Amino acid sequence: MGFDIFFHALLGVITSGSFVFVLIGVLLGLCFGIIPGLGGTTALALLIPITFSMDSLDAMYLAGGVMGATSFGGSITAILLNTPGTAPNAATTFDGYPLAQQGRAGEAIGASATASAMGGLIGLVTLMLFIPLAKEIVLLFGPVEFLLLTILGLVAIAVSSRGKLLRGLIAGGFGLIFAFVGVDTVSGHTRFTLETDYLWDGIPLVPTLTGLFAISQMIELSLKGGSVVTERVNIGNLTGLWQGVVAVFKHWTVLLRGSLIGTIIGAIPGLGGTVASFIAYTSTVQSSRDPSSFGKGNIIGVIAPESANNAKDGGSLVPTVAFGIPGSAETAVFLGILVLHGIDPGPTLLLENEREVYGLIIALTLSAVGASLIGLLTARWLVKITFVNVNILVPLVVTISLTGVYVLEGKPGDVILALVMGIVGYLMIRFDYPRLTLVIALVLGETAERSFHQSLMISDYNIVGLITERPQAVFLVFATLLTLLLPALRKRKKLN
Amino acid sequence: MSNRIIVSLSCAAVILFGVGTATADWPEKPIKFVVPYSTGGGFDVYVRAVAPEMEKILGVPVVPENIPGAGGQKGAATVYKSEPDGYTIGIFNVPGLTVPPLLGKKVAYDLDQITWLGNLAKDTYSIAVKADSPINSLKDLCSLGRPAKFSDTGPASTSSVTAKISMSLIDCPMTNVTGYKGSSQTIVAAMRGEVDATLKPIGSLRKYVKSGDMKFLVTYENKPSIKGVSSSRELGYNEFEKLTLYRIVGGPPGLPKDVADKLADALLKAANSDAVKEWSTKSKKPLDPIGGAEASALMRDLSVFYAKYKTILAE
Numbered sequence: 001m002g003f004d005i006f007f008h009a010l011l012g013v014i015t016s017g018s019f020v021f022v023l024i025g026v027l028l029g030l031c032f033g034i035i036p037g038l039g040g041t042t043a044l045a046l047l048i049p050i051t052f053s054m055d056s057l058d059a060m061y062l063a064g065g066v067m068g069a070t071s072f073g074g075s076i077t078a079i080l081l082n083t084p085g086t087a088p089n090a091a092t093t094f095d096g097y098p099l100a101q102q103g104r105a106g107e108a109i110g111a112s113a114t115a116s117a118m119g120g121l122i123g124l125v126t127l128m129l130f131i132p133l134a135k136e137i138v139l140l141f142g143p144v145e146f147l148l149l150t151i152l153g154l155v156a157i158a159v160s161s162r163g164k165l166l167r168g169l170i171a172g173g174f175g176l177i178f179a180f181v182g183v184d185t186v187s188g189h190t191r192f193t194l195e196t197d198y199l200w201d202g203i204p205l206v207p208t209l210t211g212l213f214a215i216s217q218m219i220e221l222s223l224k225g226g227s228v229v230t231e232r233v234n235i236g237n238l239t240g241l242w243q244g245v246v247a248v249f250k251h252w253t254v255l256l257r258g259s260l261i262g263t264i265i266g267a268i269p270g271l272g273g274t275v276a277s278f279i280a281y282t283s284t285v286q287s288s289r290d291p292s293s294f295g296k297g298n299i300i301g302v303i304a305p306e307s308a309n310n311a312k313d314g315g316s317l318v319p320t321v322a323f324g325i326p327g328s329a330e331t332a333v334f335l336g337i338l339v340l341h342g343i344d345p346g347p348t349l350l351l352e353n354e355r356e357v358y359g360l361i362i363a364l365t366l367s368a369v370g371a372s373l374i375g376l377l378t379a380r381w382l383v384k385i386t387f388v389n390v391n392i393l394v395p396l397v398v399t400i401s402l403t404g405v406y407v408l409e410g411k412p413g414d415v416i417l418a419l420v421m422g423i424v425g426y427l428m429i430r431f432d433y434p435r436l437t438l439v440i441a442l443v444l445g446e447t448a449e450r451s452f453h454q455s456l457m458i459s460d461y462n463i464v465g466l467i468t469e470r471p472q473a474v475f476l477v478f479a480t481l482l483t484l485l486l487p488a489l490r491k492r493k494k495l496n
Numbered sequence: 497m498s499n500r501i502i503v504s505l506s507c508a509a510v511i512l513f514g515v516g517t518a519t520a521d522w523p524e525k526p527i528k529f530v531v532p533y534s535t536g537g538g539f540d541v542y543v544r545a546v547a548p549e550m551e552k553i554l555g556v557p558v559v560p561e562n563i564p565g566a567g568g569q570k571g572a573a574t575v576y577k578s579e580p581d582g583y584t585i586g587i588f589n590v591p592g593l594t595v596p597p598l599l600g601k602k603v604a605y606d607l608d609q610i611t612w613l614g615n616l617a618k619d620t621y622s623i624a625v626k627a628d629s630p631i632n633s634l635k636d637l638c639s640l641g642r643p644a645k646f647s648d649t650g651p652a653s654t655s656s657v658t659a660k661i662s663m664s665l666i667d668c669p670m671t672n673v674t675g676y677k678g679s680s681q682t683i684v685a686a687m688r689g690e691v692d693a694t695l696k697p698i699g700s701l702r703k704y705v706k707s708g709d710m711k712f713l714v715t716y717e718n719k720p721s722i723k724g725v726s727s728s729r730e731l732g733y734n735e736f737e738k739l740t741l742y743r744i745v746g747g748p749p750g751l752p753k754d755v756a757d758k759l760a761d762a763l764l765k766a767a768n769s770d771a772v773k774e775w776s777t778k779s780k781k782p783l784d785p786i787g788g789a790e791a792s793a794l795m796r797d798l799s800v801f802y803a804k805y806k807t808i809l810a811e
Contacts, residue, residue: 045535048535048536052544138684139684142685142688142690143685143690183566183567183650185674185675186651186675188651188652197569197570197604200566201565201566269677269681270677323680323683323684324680325678325680325684326678333536336534336535336537336540337536339541342779344779344780345680347703347709348706409564451675453675454675457645457671458691
């Protein structure tokens with residue numbers, strides 16, 4: 001079974017020199033994660049040409065090291081600067097940054113490191129338990145289920161923006177409009193491309209995220225002046241860090257729920273870590289007894305998204321081991337590395353390339369733990385970032401993140417888009433519109449539209465009929481209804 | 497004073513000499529090999545397999561450069577617009593790039609003007625259904641009493657075009673469910689039973705047949721290559737075998753003949769080298785190298801062939 005192969009291979013890595021590739025991957029992943037605008041996909045894309053001359057197993061170690069470390073790295077900037085280092089860390093800013101402003105950055109980083117490591121491990125254990133069923137799981141989810149899942153995600157937007165429902169819906173609406181730009185995959189016509197072929201493939205995600213989160217935050221910071229933490233408070237002491245570590249185990253139900261949501265969303269091709277951590281966050285807020293404490297520095301608000309965005313790596317390998325289908329942008333690059341090594345991903349991937357698949361799983365495991373350890377050890381120096389004067393901080397972050405945007409595809413248009421989105425993002429901060437809602441709608445909109453058309457064609461224009469004959473689809477309909485009705489029901493109970 | 501004149505004269509001489517011998521001494525700097533798709537894709541791996549061998553033959557680096565976007569059109573346009581100096585060549589998806597202009601789409605390239613250097617491989621198409629499907633032949637698929645459902649990535653993809661043309665040739669009613677991300681997902685769609693069949697290259701489907709998930713109905717070729725599966729020629733559909741995916745290499749319009757010949761020669765030698773052959777067997781990627789002259793003739797034929805089906809494609 002999976003686990004003995006796993007332990008056997010694990011011993012192999014530790015005793016051979018290959019461990020160094022995992023370590024290089026972890027360090028690279030941390031750096032690419034911390035810097036806004038750079039992320040796991042960029043790191044892997046830049047590494048591909050280098051892996052060409054490496055042994056395929058070593059290439060897996062390197063890739064796994066990178067993949068497992070980026071999302072923790074990204075949480076550091078999310079907490080300290082309110083700028084998610086990678087997109088899946090966006091939800092971490094909600095409570096992580098208020099914690100940093102209160103001088104509790106050490107606690108937040110401790111919680112994020114522990115939640116990342118534990119989430120990553122839970123995701124991978126779940127993956128290994130379900131490897132024998134991977135095929136069945138993938139076959140269970142067709143276009144109708146994808147459609148219902150995206151609706152569930154969009155409903156979460158409404159639920160998450162308590163008090164600011166209208167603003168949330170407006171931001172989400174803009175996200176959906178942006179999602180329709182580009183070639184329509186059903187009719188083949190181009191839409192809203194403003195006569196430039198730059199927009200043919202739609203509004204690209206990485207420049208949009210960099211603009212909305214990093215550039216906009218830098219505009220905000222530079223207009224405000226000073227540094228992130230204005231009062232001299234005693235931060236960076238290790239007790240804070242330790243409190244964060246303990247908090248994760250104290251709130252183990254939050255950890256478990258976040259990890260499971262992450263694993264499930266990770267297994268759905270096209271959704272990815274941003275949606276996973278967002279849904280983990282909203283579901284945690286929703287099920288909390290004290291929802292009003294979120295957004296003001298509740299440590300649970302860091303644990304939920306951080307466990308989810310690391311657990312998604314395990315989940316995204318489910319469709320990969322079943323059929324050679326990538327579950328996330330990173331696994332797509334991983335499959336690209338395999339293809340370059342003459343391996344053809346398909347339904348027999350696990351049978352014929354067990355070595356590489358388990359190599360990746362091991363690297364991910366080691367990376368999840370290693371990155372967090374490095375994070376915990378260096379946290380006391382990292383938190384000093386919050387005292388850096390914005391005159392130094394802002395130009396640095398803007399230059400590096402725009403370079404990162406350009407490097408990924410080499411398109412000048414991406415840099416312009418990031419700047420435009422930066423201004424949009426700043427206006428959204430100023431007028432108090434939720435930026436993450438826009439991004440979630442942008443990500444979900446594409447899948448929603450595509451699977452809606454597919455469902456129509458598959459069911460001969462009778463979607464309801466198709467839903468009722470599939471139990472898994474009916475289940476998702478109920479889950480959506482429950483998400484919508486739960487807050488109302490709870491309110492009534494309180495009144496009684 | 498005179499020193500300065502001598503310096504400028506010698507500079508001018510060097511420049512003139514350099515220009516004058518640009519074609520005679522070709523190649524003297526790295527050659528860019530444009531791949532219009534991302535790293536790790538079908539076209540990318542062919543270029544990455546052939547480039548090192550071309551490098552050995554030509555004596556200068558041959559550098560693959562991925563320029564993805566707009567379904568391969570961006571990379572094609574880059575090669576089309578580049579200087580015809582022999583330092584930029586690219587791989588093209590045919591008929592993927594042949595069809596958009598036929599449908600009246602504005603494109604930034606003209607395949608009829610490209611200097612063709614050779615073809616690396618062709619992918620033979622086939623139709624497959626779920627392994628336990630009651631459909632056992634092309635005839636079964638066409639007599640379901642309703643249009644047969646196919647799955648594909650986009651309506652302009654090479655396999656979509658092939659399915660549309662071939663099914664209309666035999667008056668087989670079909671609906672094409674598009675929007676799947678990647679060819680594996682279109683095959684899984686058939687396994688889930690949401691579509692009846694999928695048309696994909698034999699190479700993509702073979703692994704799913706081997707794993708017992710799918711079964712072949714027909715292959716688009718003149719003589720059967722898979723035991724027990726009829727070829728389209730056997731069924732009497734002679735036009736089907738022309739519907740093939742070509743991985744064809746070309747340079748910008750107006751490439752000087754001596755440079756084009758050297759490039760075509762190096763490409764053919766590289767594709768026939770032992771290293772590339774070994775890669776082909778190991779990674780199960782078919783090779784079918786043809787030279788520059790044959791490639792040009794093939795492209796002329798294909799542009800006439802696909803133009804015939806303009807009305808079918810426009811539907």
